[in-house]
Amino acid sequence: MKLLAFSGRTAKEILRDPLNLAFGIGFPVVLLLLLSAIQANIPVSLFEIQQLAPGIAVFGLAFFTLFSATLVARDRESAFLARLYTTPLTALDFILGYLLPLLPLALLQSLVCYGVAIILGLPVTGNILYAAALMLPAALFFLSTGLLCGSVLNVKQVGAVCGALFTNLTAWLSGTWFDLNLVGGVFRRIAHALPFVHAVELERAALRGSVSTLAPHLFWVLGYAAAATGLAVGLFLRQMKRQ
């Protein structure tokens, strides 16, 4: 009941901000349309819809990091969290209350991306639902990173770190915009040590229905999701104790 009340508030705060809707849903869709238009004129294998849609769906999740981090940081700065700390809500209520309501929203965003991709020519198969379900660990990673950043940064810093730096990292290191093998070397190694490219490759494998190739990518993403969640919980509890 208490958790439900707090979760409902989290969902409302995110959904009622028009900027969140514009960036969370609108921007990935626009990118999908734009890059598909480029692909139609100058064919690039990387921008074929089966390749592009998973990349954009994962990239869209980076905005959820920004949304959740901004919400937590703003709640800290406005003393809204301090007010709630004097109520019977427990630490677990806070953590789940920030994370749980955003998971279905993140999945909904992925489904919107794939829905638009279908209009643009993505074959309709059951693999799309499979891919959407496999988006969960990546969604948890991005949302936990948001909770983590919101626990240690102020609103202004969140804008810079999550809004600019993190979205760019997600874009550059995911293999969505350019083939990482073309850059090669250290850049490629760094990219493959991070979860972004694995999240995209996991989605691409799921769309292809290639069960044999998705396992290593899934483990990478699951590992990062677990680490980010653990760190986020630790840092949130630390700031809660400091409050």
Place this chain on the structure above:
Amino acid sequence: MQAIKTEHLRKEYRDVTAVEDLNLQVAQGELFSLLGVNGAGKTTTIRMLSCLSRPTSGEALLGGKSIVRDTAAVKAMIGVSPQETAVAPNLTVKENLELMCGVHGFSKEKSRQKVTALSAQFGLDAVLKKKAGRLSGGWQRRLSIAMALISEPQILFLDEPTLGLDVLARSDLWDAIRALKGAITIILTTHYMEEAEALSDRIGIMKDGRLLTTGTAEELKQLAGKDKFEDAFVAIVKEDAT
């Protein structure tokens, strides 16, 4: 009976002592103001008493419950309206009140009754459907206090409740606070002399983390030998400096 009793309460932040050896007693139903300039230790005191900050040493009992050992019991009997308005900006006024009912585990029926009662008490009916973030500072403060009262607290902490409000909004809020007097114990921090004088049963003057003196506004004026309360405050604070 004492609603609040502190014993040698102290809070240190690294090399800064924010509150030092605070010994204070507040009676049930009393409106007690902590008055002092910025950095006097008023907010730190409230944060300790509301279990938001653990004292470095010392103890405080609220309704006989320890803020160190029995925080759950203390939290169950207090309401806090922080210095910042601390409302959910994208939720309507009604939803903010319902949220507080929800986090206290109230049933739907009880929530409805509480929202209706507090809306009437604080004149929020006209703005119930407006988003809290779009309200003026005065309305947000009213909402903030109403949210703090949802849990039917025995002790209410109001941290600088009229900070940044215009004269009319401040006067309206004073009326709302006066209406609460006697029913519950209120601890109010302020750096407005006229606010402390107009609202308080007793006033404690703080400076550099120390409680210099307590008394009614009249007693403090007599103590300082001044006719105006503001002059008395300045005299008491300056005398401590010499």
